[in-house]
Amino acid sequence: MDTIETIHHRRSIRNFKPDEVESGLITQVLEAGRLAPSSTNTQPWKFVVVRSADAREALCEAAYGQKMIRQAPVVVVALGDRKRFRKWLRRSKELVDIGAVSDDVVNKVREVYKDRAKMSGEDPDRKITANCMIAIDHMTLAATSLGLGTCWVMLMKVDEVARLLRLPDSVYPVALMPMGYAIDHPSPRPRYPLDEVAFDEDLEHGWGREE
Numbered sequence: 001m002d003t004i005e006t007i008h009h010r011r012s013i014r015n016f017k018p019d020e021v022e023s024g025l026i027t028q029v030l031e032a033g034r035l036a037p038s039s040t041n042t043q044p045w046k047f048v049v050v051r052s053a054d055a056r057e058a059l060c061e062a063a064y065g066q067k068m069i070r071q072a073p074v075v076v077v078a079l080g081d082r083k084r085f086r087k088w089l090r091r092s093k094e095l096v097d098i099g100a101v102s103d104d105v106v107n108k109v110r111e112v113y114k115d116r117a118k119m120s121g122e123d124p125d126r127k128i129t130a131n132c133m134i135a136i137d138h139m140t141l142a143a144t145s146l147g148l149g150t151c152w153v154m155l156m157k158v159d160e161v162a163r164l165l166r167l168p169d170s171v172y173p174v175a176l177m178p179m180g181y182a183i184d185h186p187s188p189r190p191r192y193p194l195d196e197v198a199f200d201e202d203l204e205h206g207w208g209r210e211e
């Protein structure tokens, strides 16, 4: 399946067969997460692979009983890593060293980050979460192309999941991703048509128009 086909084929899967998923496939999915882009290449994520029935049951409870978490043979828990995110300067220097970005860009980033840090309401967790979500989406697409189904799950008691996995304060749960073989392939879910989401530039009139 090429990338465009994979994007069209992916669905949120909420009914899984009990069949185990081969370790090699799980590794390929995790690799897709690892290779995701991130701001200043901070890669502020960790992925925990949960397979035991007991742990899945506990995660299911923590996710308000969403049954696909109990049913899927594998649940990947995506974690945001605050310590990794704090290493953005080191990561940006690395990018300069390999010639991916220029020194000027790093200096600009440093200036902007400093300014933003001074502003109230700046929350690094928001950025960490945004980066993790990109990695999770990479994994959902990789899983699809390998014939596996997944579902994003963010409706969960975060503190409960953190407690179950005995997480230190420096990492926190972003999402659960149950993964396995789908019982069926659901029809596409509704989407706005392209002409309601994508527009040619209109610098004259701007964005004042109503829905």
Ligand SMILES: Cc1cc2nc3c(=O)[nH]c(=O)nc-3n(C[C@H](O)[C@H](O)[C@H](O)COP(=O)(O)O)c2cc1C
Binding pocket: 010, 011, 012, 013, 014, 066, 151, 152, 153, 154, 155, 156, 189
């Ligand atoms: C950030 C995010 C959080 C989501 N959380 C949940 C969830 O907790 N439970 C669930 O059943 N689906 C969840 N979903 C799946 C959405 O309901 C689903 O993507 C949407 O209905 C479109 O369906 P599709 O993924 O099959 O195209 C989530 C999706 C995203 C992107």
